[in-house]
Amino acid sequence: MFVAAHEWTSAREPAARAALPSNLAQAPQPDRTRQLYGRLAAGAVDQAARADADAFLRLALSRAQAEDCDLPESPQDLAAWMHHSAQLACAKYRAYLQERKAGAPRRYFQNRAHALYFLRAVAPTKLVDGAWLSGLLAHWQNPRFADLITTYAEELGEGRADKNHVVLYRKLLAAHGLGQAGDLPDDFYTQGALQLALGLNATDFLPEVIGFNLGYEQLPLHLLITAYELNELGIDPYYFTLHITVDNADNGHAQRAVQAVQDALPRLGGSAGFWRRVRNGSKLSNAGTGTTQVIAGFDLDCEVTAIFARKSASGLGAHSDYCRVAGRSVNDWLAQPDHIPGFLAALQQAGWIKRGAPAQESRFWKLLQGEKAEMFGVFNPYELQLIHDWLRGDASADGQAYDAPALLAGQRQATYRARARLSQQQAGSLNVFDASQDEVLDPDLQTLQAELAATGDRTQKMQLLIQAMSPWNHWTPAGLYATRQFLRMGA
Ligand SMILES: [Fe+2]
Structure with a gap:
């Protein structure tokens, strides 16, 4: 059976279909x-x-x-x-x-x-x-x-x-x-x-x-x-x-x-x-x-403010009342997310944050990174990089990673490929692809292999493989196995 040409332009035309469900036709919902x-x-x-x-x-x-x-x-x-x-x-x-x-x-x-x-x-x-x-x-x-x-x-x-x-x-x-x-x-x-x-x-x-x-x-x-x-x-x-x-x-x-x-x-x-x-x-x-x-759309000031606003809920109450900035306790500053820009400005005025200088020159940065960093682990690596580049300002154009040794003045980050070549030379040429991945321990892989073994029907096997190759599953061990089997079966 084939679809008549008129069906591509009328009954099957998406825009000509039934009206949108009311919840989607109305004003956008957040x-x-x-x-x-x-x-x-x-x-x-x-x-x-x-x-x-x-x-x-x-x-x-x-x-x-x-x-x-x-x-x-x-x-x-x-x-x-x-x-x-x-x-x-x-x-x-x-x-x-x-x-x-x-x-x-x-x-x-x-x-x-x-x-x-x-x-x-x-x-x-x-x-x-x-x-x-x-x-x-x-x-x-x-x-x-x-x-x-x-x-x-x-x-x-x-x-x-x-x-x-x-x-x-x-x-x-x-x-x-x-x-x-x-x-x-x-x-x-x-x-x-x-x-x-x-x-x-x-x-x-x-x-x-x-x-x-x-x-x-x-x-x-x-x-x-x-x-x-x-x-x-x-x-x-x-x-x-x-x-x-x-x-x-x-x-x-x-x-x-x-x-x-x-x-x-x-x-x-x-x-x-x-x-x-x-x-x-x-x-x-x-x-x-x-x-x-x-x-x-990237705005470094906004991103850093947003990080502090997100942390304020967990940081609230975690500081002693002796921790004070510009006459207010840190707990008080963190009580309302819209006070964060003022808090960051107060930290700068009090000398905790020094913008436009190496991060290590800010006392606040030393709370986050270093041997005796009291707030170690509070910020994830992405957040640390944002704060690091925000502190350094224009100098951050050199691409320095927050946890890498400081670059010399005017020096730039080595390219990824240059570093990869160097580490490959040091490690010898390793083939990272593991050919024995059919034997990875994974519950879904075990289930899939058992289901495939239980049927001799090719159509059923293909259906099982296709299901495992869905967008939400294909990257797992079972999905990768299913993809290899699908191709082996001549599809
Ligand atoms: Fe792609």
Whole structure:
């Protein structure tokens, strides 16, 4: 059975469907997107979550209709469009490198704290990387989706922990003590929620999934600059450089995304309606707060004030009444979060904080770091980096890590790659990939292996594997195992 062309433009048109549920059509509720993201990312996908994801997508798509589209008018022009976009990004990147060579400062990150802020802010999107394609796994037998399924499998590292994009991002966050932030502005969850919602509703939104993939998998300039500046600040850029190589226009995800459109375009009864929906779906790849907006939104003063405001609840009552600043007890200062800016100013006036000087010159910093630091452990590594860079001011542009030996005047942080080369030489060439990962101790892996062994039915086996390859599970040992088995079974 095939879908008649008119169905792509009328009954199946998302905007023409039933009216939005009243709770989503009304004024925005605080944290609504974050809550939806949290449910979908945790795999809490009951009927209500599916309905909310569906409504969320429809709302985003109806808003997208009013926006300009980057794609060409005709799908025949996609290959030329893709090559032109990639060439443009590369030319702009070359100009950026020339600027830097001529002495221009970093374009994106003022200092290390700024870069860590960015990694944390985009985490909701990066931790569900590839999710928009997950709904196509169930249709692996359709050869027209082969390129999309290959792309999804590559997002999952083909079941290798050292290549799985989500595992890599989780490791990057952990390496900098960033954890998984649950307190970001609501719009920072929009892109991730859309990706999860598309994956969950692939059957109803097939053209939009294909269009989204087309928009998202093109090589953007910001990816190139981000990777360059992270490396410069001594932060592992691998997650980003990996995307530069996999999104390439010759045989990477960008090229596959174009091929996927050509493969899936309806051949019977016309494709205009389908293509129109592909175009609209591609616009969702820019929805939510984008990379450059996140970076431009960084305000170090605000971030430091927010840290102290967050700590004030636990710090209140933890200080003796003898601890006084500007005639007030510290407990009194901490009693109300809106007194924090005044508290920080009072700490400066009293000489506890010395801005624009090495952190070690502030008595307050010595309470946080050092042999006899009385407040050791109160602030996490990310918060310490923010405070450290805030104390140092302009000098923090050298990228010094808060716990690293002080750099000499004018000296900059060694790049990540230079440090990695050095540690590799010192350690010998170690292959970090553990080939015996099928034997990792994990309860879900044991369950999955037992369930697979209990059935001889290939369809049932594939269903078990596909379930374990969901966006909320594929990065676990069971998910990685399932991905390897899925590929071995010839999918
Ligand atoms: Fe990815």
